[in-house]
Amino acid sequence: MAMNSGLRSIASKLIGSSSPILSNPAKRGFHSSGVKNMGGGHGHGHDEPYYLHAKHMYNLDRVKFQKVKMPLAVWSAVGIGIFVPVYAVIFQQKKTASG
Numbered sequence: 001m002a003m004n005s006g007l008r009s010i011a012s013k014l015i016g017s018s019s020p021i022l023s024n025p026a027k028r029g030f031h032s033s034g035v036k037n038m039g040g041g042h043g044h045g046h047d048e049p050y051y052l053h054a055k056h057m058y059n060l061d062r063v064k065f066q067k068v069k070m071p072l073a074v075w076s077a078v079g080i081g082i083f084v085p086v087y088a089v090i091f092q093q094k095k096t097a098s099g
Contacts, residue, residue: 063069
């Protein structure tokens, strides 16, 4: 009983008060923050040629040992692209083979 009367008194205070929380209706809409300046951090906005996160990050002509790394990367991708499906077919055929 004491719990119910306590809740009633709190509810009557909230309804009776002119609280700004209850008087302002909820508004629907989009809100976004302003555009962030990306000048901070490591490079301080400079466009240095070897800055890791700049537009030069994926320049393949600046890769060290390019004549070794590029064919290795290509043949690795081709090998994985061939090996995985072949292994999947062999595995599935072994699984369904009668015993």
